[in-house]
Amino acid sequence: MLEGTILKGYSGFYYVKYEEKTYECSLRGKNRLKKAKFLPGDNVAFEVLTDGSGVIANILPRRNELIRPPIANVEQVIIVSSLNPEPDLWLIDRLTILALWNDVQPVICFNKADQVSEESISLYQAIYISAQFPVIITSTKDGRGIDKLKAVLKNRISVVAGASGVGKSSLLNAVQPGLKLQTGEVSQKLKRGRHTTRHVELLPLSSGGLVADTPGFSSLNLPSEIIREELSSLFPDFQEFRENCKFSTCQHRVEPKCSVREAVSEGQLSVNRYNNYLAFLDEVIKQERSF
Numbered sequence: 001m002l003e004g005t006i007l008k009g010y011s012g013f014y015y016v017k018y019e020e021k022t023y024e025c026s027l028r029g030k031n032r033l034k035k036a037k038f039l040p041g042d043n044v045a046f047e048v049l050t051d052g053s054g055v056i057a058n059i060l061p062r063r064n065e066l067i068r069p070p071i072a073n074v075e076q077v078i079i080v081s082s083l084n085p086e087p088d089l090w091l092i093d094r095l096t097i098l099a100l101w102n103d104v105q106p107v108i109c110f111n112k113a114d115q116v117s118e119e120s121i122s123l124y125q126a127i128y129i130s131a132q133f134p135v136i137i138t139s140t141k142d143g144r145g146i147d148k149l150k151a152v153l154k155n156r157i158s159v160v161a162g163a164s165g166v167g168k169s170s171l172l173n174a175v176q177p178g179l180k181l182q183t184g185e186v187s188q189k190l191k192r193g194r195h196t197t198r199h200v201e202l203l204p205l206s207s208g209g210l211v212a213d214t215p216g217f218s219s220l221n222l223p224s225e226i227i228r229e230e231l232s233s234l235f236p237d238f239q240e241f242r243e244n245c246k247f248s249t250c251q252h253r254v255e256p257k258c259s260v261r262e263a264v265s266e267g268q269l270s271v272n273r274y275n276n277y278l279a280f281l282d283e284v285i286k287q288e289r290s291f
Helices: 031-032 089-100 119-131 146-153 170-174 228-234 235-243 261-266 271-290
Strands: 004-011 013-018 022-025 043-048 052-060 076-082 105-111 135-137 155-163 202-204 210-213
Touching: 004 202, 013 043, 013 052, 022 043, 022 210, 031 052, 031 105, 076 089, 076 146, 089 105, 089 119, 089 228, 089 271, 105 119, 119 135, 135 146, 146 170, 155 170, 170 210, 228 271, 235 261
Parallel strands: 022 052, 076 105, 076 155, 105 135, 155 210
Antiparallel strands: 004 013, 004 043, 013 022, 043 052, 202 210
16 A cells, blocks of 8 residues: 555546656545545555556545645645735735644745836835745746745645736746646736636646645635634734733734734834734624624
């Protein structure tokens, strides 16, 4: 019995990578009867048949499971945002929450750096370096940051996420030209791209590692399990300040002697990040009331 990683599922078959080879596998009968869910990223035990195909016997324990995209055992999410038009900080912050909630490391990638000034780049870079997230600045036009992105992807299971038109597929094509992912035309009027990725598939990288290019989206629901007292723990930049709040249950909204609000007013925390936190907090509270 061998242990491999599912790259994709298609028409009842699963494509499992073992060392340098990929096997087309079916499910052993008991798995079909149980209606077990097998996802890209799942580590599975399988055996190779005489004709070279494989049969999956069982699924191994998961590190995590993402809902959108449906993928397992993700180690990091590369959150790609275009610098032109201006980055959608609301979406970036939302994706960092979803990543941290699922025990996944967020990496912020600001793309299309060739289209904006260095001053603009530094402004956005500073927000997320202060928020304690790794930040990569890239451009597929001049090659900026491609080697750094390649190094970050090496030997890890990664998901590339972000809105349509920010250049996710183009970046992966630059990291490994042989991938030949489809890229979408960008509307000159709206500066937004069309969806080009239709399904979830882990792509093996020649430098090591697996990466999934996910369908573009503009909004995601926050996990219903998050409660209001937990939300600020998903903002790493709040941590050193929230420990000094007067109340241990401080939600950093209107409470007296709130060190987080003081840090915002003194310029130690990003106003944008804090305003997004308040919007997410309102959403979490509404979710609590609906149950």
